[in-house]
Amino acid sequence: MNIGIVGTGMVGETLATKLISLDHKVKMGSRSATNEKASAWVKKNGANASQGTFADAAKFGEIIINCTKGEVSLDALKMAGEENLKGKVLIDVSNGLDFSKGMPPTLTVCNTDSVGEQIQKNYPLAKVIKAFNTMNYLIMVNPRQLSGAHSFFLCGNDAEAKIKVSELLKSFGWKEEEILDLGDITASRGMEMVLPLWLKLMMKFNSGAFNFNIVK
């Protein structure tokens, strides 16, 4: 499948590299078509890896993954272009964090709204799926590194898009029963608001190598 990655940070690079390993064609997009991090990644990842602007990556992808920081995601997606997002599955991995008052950060939006909802509202023809934002990037692509079953939360308004994303997740090593569909995109509020607890746990363990599991 052709997949466009919006953002060149650790999360974007980790997902992009995993997707290449699974034989997908991946275009990594950034503000500049010649971004050095993206160039270095393309060099390491062979013929299926390419780079371009946010718009190039969005145009390229059947699935687009927003891996920019939540506080700049709307700007980045504006550059990606409404035309290039229309009708596409748009996976939103972002968390909007405000570090202006030091550590730990607060959220840029929460309680009555969320980044995932804002993206869906701005791009009503994109099929936004909130996913991946409640865990460390290494867990995203290698779920079996943890000692037991754990949960992958997702939400969004489009049922077919959820099936597509679930297939991708299973190819990453997630088990069907670990994937918890929380309903429509308004659930992204709860998914983003778990971040302050996640951060306290990360500080406690001095590691991001953990995840939430829902036990019944």
Add this chain to the structure above:
Amino acid sequence: MNIGIVGTGMVGETLATKLISLDHKVKMGSRSATNEKASAWVKKNGANASQGTFADAAKFGEIIINCTKGEVSLDALKMAGEENLKGKVLIDVSNGLDFSKGMPPTLTVCNTDSVGEQIQKNYPLAKVIKAFNTMNYLIMVNPRQLSGAHSFFLCGNDAEAKIKVSELLKSFGWKEEEILDLGDITASRGMEMVLPLWLKLMMKFNSGAFNFNIVK
């Protein structure tokens, strides 16, 4: 031990009954010393059960448990009285929920503050421990009803108070390794902000019989 329960809702009653079953003396406090729910509970629970005002319950308890709704907790604790809270372990179980715009509720305070922090700030001589607020009340007192290990989050500024609360938790059936101390009272922000996710899960399962477990 003498334990004061502030609040007569399902959470307060469930914790109070569990404590009676473990041979503690429990006074259930409400706005009125003759609250009917508290009277009914006292009748059912024998000589170790008593009732009174918020102030009576707080005065009675070596440990006080705030089981009022988060949106009215500061009012209830004001009635309990600063003198009666001073030097005591004050377990705060509350979540501040705003139902004014329908379901699901939003939080009355979050992101830059929390009910737990507000209580500690208002009663600096109380030893506030945030606990129990991330799960259904039936799980609180019967953790072994779930199929596997799961996590009990707590936080607070006083190390001895945490030890006291942990001992109580173990008498409820919680295992030492399930109790996760998240640090000082500022972690109550993250603990309260998990509610929107918890609510989406409760709606998905149509049941509150689940809990979070941290998997490493």
